Amino acid sequence: MLKVNNLKVNYGMIEAIKDVSFEINQGEIIALIGANGAGKTTIMHAISGLIKPVSGSIMLNGQDITKIQAHEIVRKHLIQVPERRRVFASQSVEENLQLGAFTRKDKVEIAKDMEMVYARFPRLKERYKQLAGTLSGGEQQMLAMGRALMSKPEILILDEPSMGLAPLLVAEIFSIIKDINKSGTTVLLVEQNAKMALKIADRAYVLETGNIVVTGTGEELINSDEIKKAYLGG
Amino acid sequence: MELFLMQLLNGINIGAIYALIALGYTMVYGIAKLINFAHGEIIMVGSYTMFICIATFDLPVVLSIIITILACALLGVVIEKLAYKPLRNASRISLLITAIGMSYLLQSVFQLIFSANSKTFPQVINVSNVEIFNVTVSGNQIVTLFVAIFLMIVLDLFVRKTKTGKSMRAVSEDSGAAQLMGINVNRTISITFSIGSALAAVAGILYSSSYPLINPFMGSTIGIKAFTAAVIGGIGIIPGAVLGGFILGIIESLSKAYISSQLYDAIVFSTLILTLVFKPSGLLAKHKKEKV
Incomplete structure (x- = not known):
C-alpha cells in the first residue's frame, strides 16, 4: 500500500x-x-x-x-498525527476536529464521524468547547488522533x-x-x-x-x- | 470641553484609519511571519487608483471604490507571489529587506508616473455635517467611523466563523500542522494578502478624503504609524491592531492640540517605546502556556 x-x-x-x-x-x-x-x-x-x-x-x-x-x-x-501532537492550542476541541475534516464537504458524514470520534474519546466530548491548549497531554494526544480520524x-x-x-x-x-x-x-x-x-x-x-x-x-x-x-x- | 471633544473625534477618525491599516500588517505577520513594509504603499496606490478613476475617467464613486479595492487586493497578491514567495525558506532579514525594497520600488514607480508633486484628491464622501452637543462632526468622520467599524466586525466574523477564516488561524498558529489538515498554505497566504490590501485600499480612500493631498510618499508615514499601532496592540493579534490604532490616533490628536503641534510624532512613537518597555509583546499579547 x-x-x-x-x-x-x-x-x-x-x-x-x-x-x-x-x-x-x-x-x-x-x-x-x-x-x-x-x-x-x-x-x-x-x-x-x-x-x-x-x-x-x-x-x-x-x-x-x-x-x-x-x-x-x-x-x-494518508494522514499523520505529528510528534508533540501539534493541536491548535487557541482553537476549541470541536474546532480542531472540524479542521481535521478540512478537505471534506459531506456535512452529514462529517457530523457522523464527529460522533464516532466523541464515542471513541468521551473525554473530548466532555470538553468540546474548551481550548485545546488547556487540555492535558493525554487529552491532547486523543484530540490529535481524533482530528486525524476526521480526515478519513x-x-x-x-x-x-x-x-x-x-x-x-x-x-x-x-x-x-x-x-x-x-x-x-x-x-x-x-x-x-x-x-x-x-x-x-x-x-x-x-x-x-x-x-x-x-x-x-x-x-x-x-x-x-x-x-x-x-x-x-x- | 468642546475643543477636547473635537480633538477626541479627530483622534478616533484617524485612529480608525490606522486600525484598518494595522489589521493588514498584523494579519500578514500572523500568517507569513513577515513585516510587509510595502503595506503603506498599498494605501498610496489605492489613493491614486481612486484619483485616476474619478479625475481622469470620470467614473461613478461606487464603481471607483470597487475598482480601487480590487486593484489593491490584486497588487497585494502579486507582490507576495513575486517578491516574498520565492523567499519562503529564506532568513527573516532577507524578507524584511525585500519588503523595504518593494516599498521604495512602488514609491519610485509612482513618482515616475505622477511626479513628486501632490495631487488634490477628489471629494468622494458627500455626507453633511452633524452637530452633537455643540460639536460639529464632519460627514467624513461619520463615514470613516461607520465604514471602519463595519469592516472590523465583518473581518472578525470572517476569521472566527468561516472555514477560510479558521484555516487562516490554523496556519498562523502552526503552518506545518495546518498542512497536515490538508490546508493549502500558499493559498491561505494569498487570501491574507488580498484581505489586508483591500482594507488598506479602503483606508487610503478614507484617509485621502480627510487629508486630500496625495503624493507617492504618503504611504510611508501612515504605514509606519499603523505598524506602530499593530505592535502596540500586539503584532499578530487582530483585536490588538484595532486597539492600537485607536490609542495611537487619539494620542496623536490630543498631543497635537494640547502639547505641541510639532512634537506630536515624537510623542506617538514614545508611546511605542513605553509599551515595549512594560509589555514587550504588546498590550493584548497573552503568555502562551502549552502543555507537552
Whole structure:
C-alpha cells in the first residue's frame, strides 16, 4: 500500500536519512523504532510531504507521491498525527476536529464521524468547547488522533504517540490504536517506546542513524537479544 | 470641553484609519511571519487608483471604490507571489529587506508616473455635517467611523466563523500542522494578502478624503504609524491592531492640540517605546502556556 524506496533526506548539509526502504501492506500495523535522532520523524515528514527528499521515492497505492505537496497528500487519505501532537492550542476541541475534516464537504458524514470520534474519546466530548491548549497531554494526544480520524485516513501515521504520557495512558492510547487498525485503517507507528510498539505491531523496522538495520515481525524483534539489549532495557 | 471633544473625534477618525491599516500588517505577520513594509504603499496606490478613476475617467464613486479595492487586493497578491514567495525558506532579514525594497520600488514607480508633486484628491464622501452637543462632526468622520467599524466586525466574523477564516488561524498558529489538515498554505497566504490590501485600499480612500493631498510618499508615514499601532496592540493579534490604532490616533490628536503641534510624532512613537518597555509583546499579547 505504501512503499518507500531508497529514501535519502538531507537537512541542510546533514545527511539525516541515508538509504531507507520499507513497505506497508494494507491492514498492517508497522512500527518504526529507533533511538532519538535516528531519523524517524524525518521519514514521517518526507512521507507526508513536509520535506522533500534528495532522492528515492514514496509510492502510495502504486502512485508516486514523492513530489506532491503536503496538503494534497492529505486528500489521498494518508494522514499523520505529528510528534508533540501539534493541536491548535487557541482553537476549541470541536474546532480542531472540524479542521481535521478540512478537505471534506459531506456535512452529514462529517457530523457522523464527529460522533464516532466523541464515542471513541468521551473525554473530548466532555470538553468540546474548551481550548485545546488547556487540555492535558493525554487529552491532547486523543484530540490529535481524533482530528486525524476526521480526515478519513486509509493510512494513519502516528509519530511518538506515547511521548510524555503516564504508563496507564500509554496503554490506553495503544489499545485505541489497535482498535483503529481493527476497524480497517493501516497504521504506521513511530516510537521510542519500543516495547509497546512491538507488542501491537505486525512487523517492525529498526532505524539507526539514517539506516534500517533490522527488520522482522513484532514478535521476532521483541524476543531478539540484540533488540532487547539496545531498546528494551536488557 | 468642546475643543477636547473635537480633538477626541479627530483622534478616533484617524485612529480608525490606522486600525484598518494595522489589521493588514498584523494579519500578514500572523500568517507569513513577515513585516510587509510595502503595506503603506498599498494605501498610496489605492489613493491614486481612486484619483485616476474619478479625475481622469470620470467614473461613478461606487464603481471607483470597487475598482480601487480590487486593484489593491490584486497588487497585494502579486507582490507576495513575486517578491516574498520565492523567499519562503529564506532568513527573516532577507524578507524584511525585500519588503523595504518593494516599498521604495512602488514609491519610485509612482513618482515616475505622477511626479513628486501632490495631487488634490477628489471629494468622494458627500455626507453633511452633524452637530452633537455643540460639536460639529464632519460627514467624513461619520463615514470613516461607520465604514471602519463595519469592516472590523465583518473581518472578525470572517476569521472566527468561516472555514477560510479558521484555516487562516490554523496556519498562523502552526503552518506545518495546518498542512497536515490538508490546508493549502500558499493559498491561505494569498487570501491574507488580498484581505489586508483591500482594507488598506479602503483606508487610503478614507484617509485621502480627510487629508486630500496625495503624493507617492504618503504611504510611508501612515504605514509606519499603523505598524506602530499593530505592535502596540500586539503584532499578530487582530483585536490588538484595532486597539492600537485607536490609542495611537487619539494620542496623536490630543498631543497635537494640547502639547505641541510639532512634537506630536515624537510623542506617538514614545508611546511605542513605553509599551515595549512594560509589555514587550504588546498590550493584548497573552503568555502562551502549552502543555507537552
